[in-house]
Amino acid sequence: MxxxxxxxxxxxxxxxxxxxxxxxxxxxxxxxxxxxxxxxxxxxxxxxxxxxxxxxxxxxxxxxxxxxxxxxxxxxxxxxxxxxxxxxxxxxxxxxxxxxxxxxxxxxxxxxxxxxxxxxxxxxxxxxxxxxxxHKIGADRTEVFPAVPVDENNRLKETGPVRDIEGWTAYDFPGRGEKYSSLRWNQEHFSGLDWDHKTRTKAIYRIIGSGHKGWSTHVDRELGNYDYLLGINIDHRHxxxxxxxxxxxxxxxxxxxxxxxxxxxxxxxxxxxxxxxxxxxxxxxxxxxxxxxxxxxxxxxxxxxxxxxxxxxxxxxxVPLHYKFHEASKQGAAFDLRLIMDDTILKVKxxxxxxxVDNHDTVEGQMLESWVGxxxxxxxxxxxxxxxxxxxxxxxGDLYPDGKCxxxxxxxxxxxxxxxxxxFVYGSTRDYLQEKNCIGFVRMGDSKHHPCVVILSNAEGSGAVHSIRMNVGNDHTGSTFSSFMTDGERVEIDAEGWGLFTCSAGETQVWVKL
Missing domain, CATH: 3.20.20.80 (Glycosidases)
Known part of the structure; x- marks a missing residue:
C-alpha cells in the first residue's frame, strides 16, 4: 500500500x-x-x-x-x-x-x-x-513598450517593423488595494494585445523586449498560433x-x-x-x-x-455532438439519426x-451561433x-423564459x-438504430427499477406515426408500458419481452412500465 x-x-x-x-x-x-x-x-x-x-x-x-x-x-x-x-x-x-x-x-x-x-x-x-x-480587459492606465504587428490570419507572420505602442496594460486595482493579492499587472505579464492607443490603431501586436518570450507554443495551431484571442493576452509562463x-x-x-x-x-x-x-x-x-x-x-x-x-x-x-444536433435541426428528415453519435466525444471517449444542446455562445446572434432549432x-x-x-x-435559456430563443x-x-x-432511466442501454428517421433505445433497468423505452423521430408529415419493435426483457412479459410524454397510450409486452413502441413524426416519446 x-x-x-x-x-x-x-x-x-x-x-x-x-x-x-x-x-x-x-x-x-x-x-x-x-x-x-x-x-x-x-x-x-x-x-x-x-x-x-x-x-x-x-x-x-x-x-x-x-x-x-x-x-x-x-x-x-x-x-x-x-x-x-x-x-x-x-x-x-x-x-x-x-x-x-x-x-x-x-x-x-x-x-x-x-x-x-x-x-x-x-x-x-x-x-x-x-x-x-x-486575458484581461479594462486596464487602469496605459504604458509604452515595443511590439510588432502580426497578421490576424497568421500570428506567426509579422506585418511591419518593431515600434513603440501605447497599450492599456497597467492594472492597479485602486479599489481593492493589496487585499487578497499584491500583484499589479503590467506589460511584462502579457504577450499581446489588439489596440495601439497612441495611433488609435486596431491590430494584433506581439509584445517584445526584455523578458518577453513571444507567443506560447503550447496552444492551438489555428491561425498559425492561437495564443491571442482578445483583450490583453496573459503570458502564463511568467x-x-x-x-x-x-x-x-x-x-x-x-x-x-x-x-x-x-x-x-x-x-x-x-x-x-x-x-x-x-x-x-x-x-x-x-x-x-x-x-x-x-x-x-x-x-x-x-x-x-x-x-x-x-x-x-x-x-x-x-462540441462535436452539439454540432451534430445543430445539423440535425437544420436538415430535418434529410439527417440520418443512426449517425448522430458518430465522431463525438460521447461515442469515442x-x-x-x-x-x-446549447449554451450562451450558440444563441442566435452570438459569435459561435449554432442554435439547435x-x-x-x-x-x-x-x-x-x-x-x-x-x-x-x-x-x-431552454428552461427559463429569457427573451431570446x-x-x-x-x-x-x-x-x-x-x-x-x-x-426511470436505469441500467444498461440497448440500441435500436434500424431506421434513418426514427431510432430508439431501452434502458434495461436494475434490481430496483423497471426498464424504460425511448423513441425519437426527425421525420416530417403531420399525423404520421413511427414504430420500432424493442425488447424490455423476459422478466416483463405480459406487462403494459404507458406513454410518459403524452397521456393515454399503451403498449403490451409479449411472451418474449417484445413490444411495438410508437412515436409521432418529428416527436420524442418515453415509455414506462405501469
Missing amino acids: NFIHELKSWFPDFHKRPPLQYMKLGPNRGTEHPLMIQFFTWDAMTQDKSWWRHVADEIPRLADMGFTQIWLPPPNKAAVKDGRGYDAYDLWDLGEFNQKGTIGTRWGTKEELLNACEIAKRHNMDIIIDAVLN PAVQKDLLKWGPWILETTNAVGFRFDAIKHIDRQFLLKFMRATRSSTKADMFAVSELWSGDIKMCLRYIAAFKDQTSFFD PGYAVTF SRFKIQAYALILLREEGYPCVFY FDESIASKLKLLIQARKH
Missing part, C-alpha cells in the same frame, strides 16, 4: 481513470443521475433583483428537479459595469470593491453570491465557477502570473465553497500552465475537484489530442464527455438526458425529460 501511495505522489495522474469516473458530480458520491445546469444566458439579467438572488431563489426548485451542480457565470469584476465577467478585470473582486464604477458585478454583490452558494450547499447542489484565465493564478484557484473554491471549474477558451491558454493549475488546485483542495473545459472545435481528432494532453485532469464539453431540440435533450453515457448539462413548448417537454431522467 505504501508503494502505491509513493507512486501516486511521483505521478499525479497515476489513477488513469476518465475524469467523470472520479470527479465530483454532486454532493453525494452515490448520485445515480448527476445533472448540471448552466444558470445564465449571454443577456441574462433580472429587473427586480440581482442575478445571485435569482440563483438563490431557484436553487430549491432545481434541487427538487434533480440537478446536482449549477454552473455560474464568471463571478469576477468585469471591465464595465454590466460586463459578463468574460471581460475579466479583477479575478479577486467578486463584487466587494468599488472598481469600474460599481461595487457589485453584473450579477450582484459578493455577499449575495456567497448567500446563493450557502443555499446551494443546504440543498445538496454543487457550485461550478467559470474561470476566465486567458512566474508572477503563475504564482497569482495558482493562489487564486484554491481561494475562489474555498471562498465560495465551490467544487470545481468550467475553464473558458482553453485553445488559447498555455497547456502546460493549465495542466499545472488543475493539478495544483486539486492537490491543495480536493482530489475529486470537478473540471470541464471549453475546447470549441467540432473536430473529434483535435478533441482527442487535447484529451490526451490533459492526462485525465479535465472533462470536455462535447464517454468518460470525458460533458454533453449539452425547435424541431430537434427535445430529441437532442432526450439523447443526452436519458442515455447512460456522458454527463449532461441543461441550458438556462425561448420556446414554452420546448421548456414543458424538457421538464418531463428531466423528470424521466430522475425516476
Whole structure:
C-alpha cells in the first residue's frame, strides 16, 4: 500500500481513470443521475433583483428537479459595469470593491453570491465557477513598450517593423488595494494585445523586449498560433502570473465553497500552465475537484489530442455532438439519426464527455451561433438526458423564459425529460438504430427499477406515426408500458419481452412500465 501511495505522489495522474469516473458530480458520491445546469444566458439579467438572488431563489426548485451542480457565470469584476465577467478585470473582486464604477458585478454583490452558494450547499447542489484565465480587459492606465504587428490570419507572420505602442496594460486595482493579492499587472505579464492607443490603431501586436518570450507554443495551431484571442493576452509562463493564478484557484473554491471549474477558451491558454493549475488546485483542495473545459472545435481528432494532453485532469464539453444536433435541426428528415453519435466525444471517449444542446455562445446572434432549432431540440435533450453515457448539462435559456430563443413548448417537454431522467432511466442501454428517421433505445433497468423505452423521430408529415419493435426483457412479459410524454397510450409486452413502441413524426416519446 505504501508503494502505491509513493507512486501516486511521483505521478499525479497515476489513477488513469476518465475524469467523470472520479470527479465530483454532486454532493453525494452515490448520485445515480448527476445533472448540471448552466444558470445564465449571454443577456441574462433580472429587473427586480440581482442575478445571485435569482440563483438563490431557484436553487430549491432545481434541487427538487434533480440537478446536482449549477454552473455560474464568471463571478469576477468585469471591465464595465454590466460586463459578463468574460471581460475579466479583477479575478479577486467578486463584487466587494468599488472598481469600474460599481461595487457589485453584473450579477450582484459578493455577499449575495456567497448567500446563493450557502443555499446551494443546504440543498445538496454543487457550485461550478467559470474561470476566465486567458486575458484581461479594462486596464487602469496605459504604458509604452515595443511590439510588432502580426497578421490576424497568421500570428506567426509579422506585418511591419518593431515600434513603440501605447497599450492599456497597467492594472492597479485602486479599489481593492493589496487585499487578497499584491500583484499589479503590467506589460511584462502579457504577450499581446489588439489596440495601439497612441495611433488609435486596431491590430494584433506581439509584445517584445526584455523578458518577453513571444507567443506560447503550447496552444492551438489555428491561425498559425492561437495564443491571442482578445483583450490583453496573459503570458502564463511568467512566474508572477503563475504564482497569482495558482493562489487564486484554491481561494475562489474555498471562498465560495465551490467544487470545481468550467475553464473558458482553453485553445488559447498555455497547456502546460493549465495542466499545472488543475493539478495544483486539486492537490491543495480536493482530489475529486470537478473540471470541464471549453475546447470549441467540432473536430473529434483535435478533441482527442487535447484529451490526451490533459492526462485525465479535465472533462470536455462535447462540441462535436452539439454540432451534430445543430445539423440535425437544420436538415430535418434529410439527417440520418443512426449517425448522430458518430465522431463525438460521447461515442469515442464517454468518460470525458460533458454533453449539452446549447449554451450562451450558440444563441442566435452570438459569435459561435449554432442554435439547435425547435424541431430537434427535445430529441437532442432526450439523447443526452436519458442515455447512460456522458454527463449532461441543461441550458438556462431552454428552461427559463429569457427573451431570446425561448420556446414554452420546448421548456414543458424538457421538464418531463428531466423528470424521466430522475425516476426511470436505469441500467444498461440497448440500441435500436434500424431506421434513418426514427431510432430508439431501452434502458434495461436494475434490481430496483423497471426498464424504460425511448423513441425519437426527425421525420416530417403531420399525423404520421413511427414504430420500432424493442425488447424490455423476459422478466416483463405480459406487462403494459404507458406513454410518459403524452397521456393515454399503451403498449403490451409479449411472451418474449417484445413490444411495438410508437412515436409521432418529428416527436420524442418515453415509455414506462405501469
